[in-house]
Amino acid sequence: MVFSILPPLFKRKHATSLTSRLADAQSLMAEGQDPVKGFSHLSVLAREGVPEAQFLVGQAYLNGTVVPANLVEGVRWVRRAAQKHWPDACFILATLYLYGLPPEAESEAEKTAASVFDAEPKGFVKPEANFEKSAYWAKIAATQGHADAQAMYGYVLCNGPEHIRNLEEGMVWYHKAVAAECVQGYLGLGLVILNTAQTDDEYKQAARYLKKAAESGLGTALYLMGVLAERGLGRPVDMAEAIQYYAVAADKNVSSAQAKYGVALMVGQNVAKDTTRGETFLRRAALSGDAEAAATLGDLYGRGGEFPPNYAEAIAWYRFASEHGHAAASYTLGTLYEEGIAVPQDPQEAERWFNKALEQGHEGAPAGLGNLLLEGKISAQAGARVMKRYKEKAEQGDLLSAFNFGVCLAEGVGVQKDEAEALKWLHKAAQGVVNAQYWYGTLLLTGKGAPPNLQEGRAWIEKAANAGMAQAELAYADLLLNGEGGEKNHIKALEFYRKAADAGLVWAMFSVGAMYGGGHEVPQDRLAAQKWFYAAAQKGNAAAQLMLGRYFAQGLAGEHNREQAKFWYQKAAAQNIPDAIQELAELTKQEDNLEPSLL
Structure with a gap:
C-alpha cells in the first residue's frame, strides 16, 4: 500500500519543482535582476523537455533578449514546444511560416546561422510564405482556444492558396476570435466583409468590426476606417474624420496612411x-515602398511651387515609383526623356520607359511609343511590337488604338504604307476619336485610299473642329474661306481661325491677320491685322514677318517705322522669302537716296 502511493507523491513534488524553477527563471529575466542567470535556468529546463521553457528560450533567440538574435535557434526551440502542442509556440511558428522561413530554419541541426535580424546580405531573397504549415500549426493552437491563432487560422483559410482556401470555415474561426475580443479577429472579419461588400448595410457591418480594431490602435484598421469615411461607404462622406484616422494610422507607420496624410498636409485639406x-x-511612405507616394514626390519636386524645383530629386522619385510598379511614373519618365525635360533628350531611354509603362498597363504608353515611331526615333523591334499591340487592341474595339494604327498605315511608319487600309481603321476610330475625324476627313479631301470626296471630307473636319481640335479648326476655316466641299x-472662317489662333496655331494667327487686312468679306481692321501678324511673326512665321515689314514700311496701320520695317524684312529674308529680300533692298535704296535730315 505504501509503495503504491509513492510514485504519485514523487510526481507531484517533481511537478511543483518544475513550476517553481520556471517561475524563478522567468522572475530573474522579467525583473532584470540577473537575466543571464535566468536564461541559463530556462535553457536547462528546455533541455529537460519543458515545453514552456522551450518556447521562452526560442522567443529569447527570436527577439534577441539576453542572447544575440538568431532565427535558426529561435525556430528550433519554438518548434520543439509546438510539437508538444504548447499554444503560444504553435501560434508563433504559424506566424513565422506565414512570414516566410529560410531553408536553414527548417533544419533541426544543432548549428547557428547568421541572424535574419541583421542587415540582409547582398542578393538576399525573402522566403515565400508557407500557408500549409502555417495553417497546420495555427489550427493546433486555435482548437485550444488561442484567440490570436484563431484569427490567424481564419486569415489563412480566407486568403491562402486555392487548395486550402475555405471562406466559410475561415469566417467561423474569425467569429471565434471576435468572441474572445481578439483585435486581429475584428480586423480579419471586417476585411472579409469589406472585400465582398456591395450594399450599404454590408459596408456598415464591415465598419463595425473595423472600428473595434481601430479603437484598439491597430494601424491597418485605422487606415481602413479613413478610407470608408473618405469614400462614404456605409456612411456619409466625412473628409475631416478620414484625415483624423489617416493621421493616427500614419504615426503607426502605415505607409498608405502616411501618403494620404502627407498629401492632406501639403494642401491643407481638413488640417x-x-x-x-x-x-x-510622403517620404516615409515612399521609403516604405508606397509607389503612389513616391510618384507624388516626383510631381512635387518636378513642378516646384511650395518647394524649389529639384529635377534630380524628381527623377529619382519617379524611378523609385516605377520600380515599385507605378505605371504613370514610368510613362512620365518616358515623356521627360522624349522631350528632354530635366534630362538630356534620349529617344532610347524614352522608349525603355514607355515600354515599361506598357508592361505595367498604362493606357497612354502605346501612344507614347507611337509618337517615337512616327518621328522615326524607335527601334524596328519596338516599332513592330507597338504596331502589333495597336492592331490587337483595335481589333478588340479600342478606338484610340484604331486611330494610332490608321495613322501609322497612312504614313507608312512601322508597317508598309497602305492608305486604303488606313482609311478603314480611321473611319472606325472616327466614331469616337476627334483626331481620327480630322485625319479621316483629310484623307477623303485629298483622295488618299479612296477617290476624293470633298463634301464628306469637309463634314468630318467640321465635326472635329466643332469638338475643339485646333488643327481641324484651322483646316475647316481654310475650307470655309475657299468654299471647298x-x-x-x-x-x-474668321471665327474658326480665331479659335485655332487662340489655341496657339501660328498659321491661324497669320490667317486672322490676313483676313483683317482686307480683301475678304469681313470688316477691315488693320490695327487688329498688325497685332495678329506680330503674334505670328514672333513665333517665327516668315509670311507674318514679311507682312509686318510692309505694315511698318507703308504705315498700313497708321505707323511708319523704317527701323521696325527693316527688322522684320530681315527676319523674313533670313528665311529666304523672295519678296522680303526685294522689298528690303528697295527700302535700303530709298534710305540711301534720302537726305540725312529726313531719315
Missing part, C-alpha cells in the same frame, strides 16, 4: 497646411 511635415510623411463663308 492645418504644413508642407514640410507633408513632405516628411461646301459653302464659302468668310465670317465663319
Whole structure:
C-alpha cells in the first residue's frame, strides 16, 4: 500500500519543482535582476523537455533578449514546444511560416546561422510564405482556444492558396476570435466583409468590426476606417474624420496612411497646411515602398511651387515609383526623356520607359511609343511590337488604338504604307476619336485610299473642329474661306481661325491677320491685322514677318517705322522669302537716296 502511493507523491513534488524553477527563471529575466542567470535556468529546463521553457528560450533567440538574435535557434526551440502542442509556440511558428522561413530554419541541426535580424546580405531573397504549415500549426493552437491563432487560422483559410482556401470555415474561426475580443479577429472579419461588400448595410457591418480594431490602435484598421469615411461607404462622406484616422494610422507607420496624410498636409485639406511635415510623411511612405507616394514626390519636386524645383530629386522619385510598379511614373519618365525635360533628350531611354509603362498597363504608353515611331526615333523591334499591340487592341474595339494604327498605315511608319487600309481603321476610330475625324476627313479631301470626296471630307473636319481640335479648326476655316466641299463663308472662317489662333496655331494667327487686312468679306481692321501678324511673326512665321515689314514700311496701320520695317524684312529674308529680300533692298535704296535730315 505504501509503495503504491509513492510514485504519485514523487510526481507531484517533481511537478511543483518544475513550476517553481520556471517561475524563478522567468522572475530573474522579467525583473532584470540577473537575466543571464535566468536564461541559463530556462535553457536547462528546455533541455529537460519543458515545453514552456522551450518556447521562452526560442522567443529569447527570436527577439534577441539576453542572447544575440538568431532565427535558426529561435525556430528550433519554438518548434520543439509546438510539437508538444504548447499554444503560444504553435501560434508563433504559424506566424513565422506565414512570414516566410529560410531553408536553414527548417533544419533541426544543432548549428547557428547568421541572424535574419541583421542587415540582409547582398542578393538576399525573402522566403515565400508557407500557408500549409502555417495553417497546420495555427489550427493546433486555435482548437485550444488561442484567440490570436484563431484569427490567424481564419486569415489563412480566407486568403491562402486555392487548395486550402475555405471562406466559410475561415469566417467561423474569425467569429471565434471576435468572441474572445481578439483585435486581429475584428480586423480579419471586417476585411472579409469589406472585400465582398456591395450594399450599404454590408459596408456598415464591415465598419463595425473595423472600428473595434481601430479603437484598439491597430494601424491597418485605422487606415481602413479613413478610407470608408473618405469614400462614404456605409456612411456619409466625412473628409475631416478620414484625415483624423489617416493621421493616427500614419504615426503607426502605415505607409498608405502616411501618403494620404502627407498629401492632406501639403494642401491643407481638413488640417492645418504644413508642407514640410507633408513632405516628411510622403517620404516615409515612399521609403516604405508606397509607389503612389513616391510618384507624388516626383510631381512635387518636378513642378516646384511650395518647394524649389529639384529635377534630380524628381527623377529619382519617379524611378523609385516605377520600380515599385507605378505605371504613370514610368510613362512620365518616358515623356521627360522624349522631350528632354530635366534630362538630356534620349529617344532610347524614352522608349525603355514607355515600354515599361506598357508592361505595367498604362493606357497612354502605346501612344507614347507611337509618337517615337512616327518621328522615326524607335527601334524596328519596338516599332513592330507597338504596331502589333495597336492592331490587337483595335481589333478588340479600342478606338484610340484604331486611330494610332490608321495613322501609322497612312504614313507608312512601322508597317508598309497602305492608305486604303488606313482609311478603314480611321473611319472606325472616327466614331469616337476627334483626331481620327480630322485625319479621316483629310484623307477623303485629298483622295488618299479612296477617290476624293470633298463634301464628306469637309463634314468630318467640321465635326472635329466643332469638338475643339485646333488643327481641324484651322483646316475647316481654310475650307470655309475657299468654299471647298461646301459653302464659302468668310465670317465663319474668321471665327474658326480665331479659335485655332487662340489655341496657339501660328498659321491661324497669320490667317486672322490676313483676313483683317482686307480683301475678304469681313470688316477691315488693320490695327487688329498688325497685332495678329506680330503674334505670328514672333513665333517665327516668315509670311507674318514679311507682312509686318510692309505694315511698318507703308504705315498700313497708321505707323511708319523704317527701323521696325527693316527688322522684320530681315527676319523674313533670313528665311529666304523672295519678296522680303526685294522689298528690303528697295527700302535700303530709298534710305540711301534720302537726305540725312529726313531719315
